[in-house]
Amino acid sequence: MSLVIDSVAKKFDRFPALKGVSLTAPKGCFMALLGPSGSGKTTLLRILGGLAFADVGHIAFDDLDWLALPARERRAGFVFQQYALFRHMTVAGNIAFGLNVRPRKTRPTRAEIGRRVEELLVLVQLDGLGKRYPSQLSGGQRQRVALARALAIEPRMLLLDEPFGALDAKVRKDLRHWLRSLHERLGLTTVFVTHDQEEALELADLVAIMNQGQIEQIASPAELRASPATPFVADFLGQGTGGPGIVPIRTSSKPQPATRNEAAHAVR
Amino acid sequence: MKTIPLLRPRAPTDDHPLVKITLTAIAIGFIALFLFMPLLTVFSEALAKGWIMARDALIEPDALAAIRLTLITAAIAVPLNMVFGLAASWAIAKFDFRGKNFLITLIDIPFSVSPVVSGLVFVLIFGLQGWLGQWLRDNDIKIVFALPGIVLATIFVTFPFVARELIPLMIDQGKDEEEAAVSLGASGWSTFFRVTLPNIKWALLYGVLLCNARAMGEFGAVSVVSGHIRGLTNTMPLHVEVLYNDYQYVGAFAVASVLALLALVTLVLKSVLEWRFADEIAAGHRH
Numbered sequence: 209m210s211l212v213i214d215s216v217a218k219k220f221d222r223f224p225a226l227k228g229v230s231l232t233a234p235k236g237c238f239m240a241l242l243g244p245s246g247s248g249k250t251t252l253l254r255i256l257g258g259l260a261f262a263d264v265g266h267i268a269f270d271d272l273d274w275l276a277l278p279a280r281e282r283r284a285g286f287v288f289q290q291y292a293l294f295r296h297m298t299v300a301g302n303i304a305f306g307l308n309v310r311p312r313k314t315r316p317t318r319a320e321i322g323r324r325v326e327e328l329l330v331l332v333q334l335d336g337l338g339k340r341y342p343s344q345l346s347g348g349q350r351q352r353v354a355l356a357r358a359l360a361i362e363p364r365m366l367l368l369d370e371p372f373g374a375l376d377a378k379v380r381k382d383l384r385h386w387l388r389s390l391h392e393r394l395g396l397t398t399v400f401v402t403h404d405q406e407e408a409l410e411l412a413d414l415v416a417i418m419n420q421g422q423i424e425q426i427a428s429p430a431e432l433r434a435s436p437a438t439p440f441v442a443d444f445l446g447q448g449t450g451g452p453g454i455v456p457i458r459t460s461s462k463p464q465p466a467t468r469n470e471a472a473h474a475v476r
Numbered sequence: 477m478k479t480i481p482l483l484r485p486r487a488p489t490d491d492h493p494l495v496k497i498t499l500t501a502i503a504i505g506f507i508a509l510f511l512f513m514p515l516l517t518v519f520s521e522a523l524a525k526g527w528i529m530a531r532d533a534l535i536e537p538d539a540l541a542a543i544r545l546t547l548i549t550a551a552i553a554v555p556l557n558m559v560f561g562l563a564a565s566w567a568i569a570k571f572d573f574r575g576k577n578f579l580i581t582l583i584d585i586p587f588s589v590s591p592v593v594s595g596l597v598f599v600l601i602f603g604l605q606g607w608l609g610q611w612l613r614d615n616d617i618k619i620v621f622a623l624p625g626i627v628l629a630t631i632f633v634t635f636p637f638v639a640r641e642l643i644p645l646m647i648d649q650g651k652d653e654e655e656a657a658v659s660l661g662a663s664g665w666s667t668f669f670r671v672t673l674p675n676i677k678w679a680l681l682y683g684v685l686l687c688n689a690r691a692m693g694e695f696g697a698v699s700v701v702s703g704h705i706r707g708l709t710n711t712m713p714l715h716v717e718v719l720y721n722d723y724q725y726v727g728a729f730a731v732a733s734v735l736a737l738l739a740l741v742t743l744v745l746k747s748v749l750e751w752r753f754a755d756e757i758a759a760g761h762r763h
Binding site for chain 2: 257258259279280281282283284285286288290292293294295296305306308309310357358360361
């Protein structure tokens, strides 16, 4: 009962975004995919979410042939970097979406959905804001709406794409601790993508360091610090030792296909 | 008492008052000269010989036939172009495929080609001497100089309107929300109706209104394929020309005012909707 990724590869046109990635993570673990822009981490996350397709490879989760399931049947709660909230729906409407689109047979009653939304609003500390529109919320609040929306479908796993990328330093810190404690409570298998090694090392049980479409090393934060497996890992982690609060310089990125999403977000 | 400082500091982007007044005056003058004056002329000419004359010109059988034909044509062309525009902009904005830029160029062709040329194309294809002319005649199908030809020409001329309105908006909105919907378990169908369509409904409405205005007002292309048969294949714009050439100025301007009124109604409708749903429209833009 774990997440097993077996030699997954993916090319965009001719550019290899993932060159055969394999890893195993225990169920319920909090795993970070850490790497510079263009390392393939977002592509891997999108493949897990069913939003991109692997050319070759196999993924098993919970005894399921994960890649054989279409995205809408995976129940992988995906939190997008820019949240991708439905702008024409209220906060409550956003959170209820995943329940409202269920086929009639499995759809909870209206009252049940309403109750569920209230619970989730409390969980993400947004009670009372259900009637607001996303444009009326701060970045941190939108982030939590996106999370509540993903949690509403009772996801099998949680996938977070640069969950703190668009937030300022203070909010980022608070949200980080809150997310970690939420994970302790829910115990969901969670994979998140980040380019910030401090964030990855502080938050995750397991960190996969990616570079140019490959995993350089996958280990616990302590192990990574103690014995980096490759010069790249040592170098990449070394950036963060400039003292607390120093945000690492983001590796410059030509908008390569693997990070098309990130590049697109950056120019918005 | 309040004291007003003599030299109020101006914001750096604030222009000199004289510049502002001049620019505003030019804009208003231009609008008055090129928009209001012609419009006023249309109505005043129509009513020049009194209300009764204008009314009689409108309820005369040929005029009624022209109005009916115009409405039928728009009623067929506009929905078809709405479906086409939606499909094209959906494909262009949400998917990556080869030849996408070529498709965008193709959509623009009716804008860049003279309507008369577009009309001629249909005559060349479906006309008696055209490629399909003989076959059509053998099978007793009338296209040119009949309703189908008029509808075809109108569709051709107006088909970029909806797509042009939607493509930039849909590209700007990206496909994040659709991806979110799918990952939350929505089917393609409910993603479209619950997420995509609500996000573009205002642009779609504008596109449809513009498309409709042009469909009712199109002259060039329709003129070539219509054959100008009074009471049969004359649309309102063609009827206006026929009357005008016959020196029936009151009739010509009366029909023209109906056309102008239809356009004005369209504009008012659009403004009312904009005003009524201002909040929702503002929320539709990227936050």
